[in-house]
Amino acid sequence: MSDLPIELPDPELTGRLARALDVEGKIPHALDALGPIRGRDVVLVDGDGGYRARQLSALGARLVVLERADGVAALEAALGAGLATVAVAVGESAATGLPDASADAVVSCWSSFRGRDEAEIREADRVLRPDGRLLVLHDYGRDGVSRLLSEDRPEYAGWSRRDGPFLAGGFKVRVIHCWWTFSTLDEAGSFLRDAFGDRGASTAATLVRPRLSYNVAIYHRTRPGADG
Secondary structure: OOOOOOOOOOHHHHHHHHHHEOOOOHHHHHHHHHOOOOOOEEEEEOOOOOHHHHHHHHOOOEEEEEEOHHHHHHHHHHHOOOOOOEEEEEOEOOEOOOOOOOEEEEEEEOOOOOOOOHHHHHHHHHHEEEEEEEEEEEEOOOOOHHHHOOOOOHHHOHHHOOOOOOHHHOOEEEEEEEEEEOOOHHHHHHHHHHHHHHHHHHHHOOOOOOEEEEEEEEEEEEOOOOOO
């Protein structure tokens, strides 16, 4: 589920959210600024849907997208032809199956590195070249979208604290202020009601523009040197 921050009950709703989320492209450009990823060898963990892979490829990344064995065919179909700089491989964050020092950046969006998992960190460090970058995208909260979701999500509390698993573990953080943007208020209200029921309806009633504020955090870390 790396393409989207939440899992929705049907593909039609998923498509509607994908079309609304970060239409300005702030997330991929922030990943490039922190990597960089343009013209680099990049590993994308969990490519379900292909949306993020297409974005990073469009920015010039040479991309290996990791997917579960049972999802490879669907991902390749979603990506389609014409992406010569994108390869799909079977693997996951703690066991990529990729060669040592083969990537300039490892990117994870929402589904992996949920807190600090030492097995995932070790695997990323093994795959990264010296001074390679690990970029982990998660929700940050303090926004309109968080009103739709559970208040006790760890993304909204401990993860961004100084003593949390990322900042206390050598990561830095950059917060990106994005939007869920719809064409009209009616479209926004329809989606929110269909996807989130009563909570979505109450949120839709507060909107004066067809968009919902959405903040994400990119936790970023440079691979330590051989003596680090």
